[in-house]
Amino acid sequence: MKVTEISVSNWRNLERQKVPLGDKLNIFCGDNAQGKTNLVESVYLCCIGKSPRTDRDKELIRWGKERAYVRVRYTCRFGEGEIAVTLNAGAKKQISVNSVAISRMGELMGYLNCIYFSPEEIRIISESPAERRRFMDVDLCQTDKNYYYSLSRFNKALAQRNNVLKQARTVEEAKETVFVWDEQLAEEGARIIMKRRNFCDKLKNYAAETHSALTEGKERLELDYVTHIKGEGFSELAGNYKNALETNLDKDFNLRYTSAGCQRDDVALKISGIDIRTFGSQGQLRTAALSLKLAELKIFKNLIGEYPILILDDVLSELDAERQRRLLNFDDELQILLTAATDVPQELAGDDCKYFTIRNGVCTPR
Ligand SMILES: Nc1ncnc2c1ncn2[C@@H]1O[C@H](COP(=O)(O)OP(=O)(O)O)[C@@H](O)[C@H]1O
Ligand SMILES: [Mg+2]
Incomplete structure (x- = not known):
């Protein structure tokens, strides 16, 4: 286009x-x-x-x-x-x-x-998990309307749940209300995790290919979606998700926010086996960011048929x-x-x- x-x-x-x-x-x-x-x-x-x-x-x-x-x-x-x-x-x-x-x-x-690349985007790699989630979310929303709707429902439910945790006077009081949100968070969260994981699996191959070309085969770029919610298929993920929310309720009540779930997930990035966030030089970070951007181009081309x-x-x-x-x-x-x-x-x-x-x-x- x-x-x-x-x-x-x-x-x-x-x-x-x-x-x-x-x-x-x-x-x-x-x-x-x-x-x-x-x-x-x-x-x-x-x-x-x-x-x-x-x-x-x-x-x-x-x-x-x-x-x-x-x-x-x-x-x-x-x-x-x-x-x-x-x-x-x-x-x-x-x-x-x-x-x-x-x-x-x-x-x-x-x-x-569109795919947007700016010096700040190098943050994707070197900074907080939030940047890496945003990176996935922007691409997924553009290529999958249902992902966008899942994510909006998820964010609303999460805000509501956190609100309950802030306002409840006792953990019992919180328990009475959060279950409504837990159900929705577990379902939408499971969908989000499945789609992000699938996106990372595709990105992984393209990024490895591009990175190898950019470094003349000297470096191997690896990436994986990281979540604490266990499970593969939808029902298994949603079930475990709900359990994680329930198990963490006491802790969440003390923290006054929701600690478990895909709002905490991340993408692990390694160069030849080493976590680039801790060991990457500036040059390596830039090259890896470029590899990811070029990989995104290929994903779009593959998914929608044009760049x-x-x-x-x-x-x-x-x-x-x-x-x-x-x-x-x-x-x-x-x-x-x-x-x-x-x-x-x-x-x-x-x-x-x-x-x-x-x-x-x-x-x-x-
Ligand atoms: N809402 C706004 N109204 C008028 N000027 C703005 C507004 N937002 C930003 N600017 C001005 O736009 C300029 C920055 O433009 P930008 O496109 O970021 O610059 P660059 O050419 O460096 O990319 C600044 O001078 C800033 O003050
Ligand atoms: Mg500028």
Whole structure:
């Protein structure tokens, strides 16, 4: 799939911009704080329904304005499409797909897909499990609406259960109410674990393959989904999940939050047998992050039959020349939106690329 045009108004520091894109590599150059990330962030919004940088929609609206508007036109295997988002300072955002308003965020999933790679994404590897769960969740939601719905129901139930734990005066009082949420957490949690595990199994193979190519066979990248809930199939997992919640109730009551479950799960990443979070050098972390991103591209291609949009936000300078070349030449079919503070040389970018300059919120083709 390819984005053909981005239009925004009162979106962050971009007042009113309409940017037609090229099919392949699109390079947005400009100094810091000019609006490069802001521009590509609008595409992410149309794919996922929110920003990769904040959960507060209000931050996305140009300061002093009441409303922002983003519209992305694209082509995909089914033809042409258009996603529009209106953000309102005082009300919920409105999203429409091909001019039809959607009522639930889940309905947005799957129309336009993207993979976002920024220096912060290297956190996926080196930082908290929450980052690695988010990484899986973003991809799974985009490729599986039911996953999105499971995850929303799960998060709501978890918040409710935690609320009960905060408000109950005795553990007996908590017990009387949590069982309603336990049931739902166990079922949705089991579904989430199965899907994440399946995703990791696929990712594992692709990531190992890419990592081996990127390191000329010197390093072996391994990854596995890690959960404390035992079991394989749905009923076994859901049963054990429920038991774990029940067993931990006393502890949870003291902690005032839910300690067991897939909100604590993780992805273990190893290079040639060693946990990269503890032993990886900066260079290794970057290469492993790149391997994961390229593996994600392959998963999408395999699942939906075409590549998602690849957004490379300020990440090129983090990589050495050989890895830059591999990334930009990954596949001719792939559309890339790339932001950079320094010029990307033509010999690296190739002939089919389109250059833009971004200055003070204004994007001009070069
Ligand atoms: N809601 C907003 N309204 C106006 N300006 C904003 C808003 N949010 C961020 N900015 C401005 O946008 C600029 C950062 O843009 P960004 O796209 O992150 O820069 P870069 O070109 O370095 O990627 C900053 O100058 C910031 O003050
Ligand atoms: Mg930026």
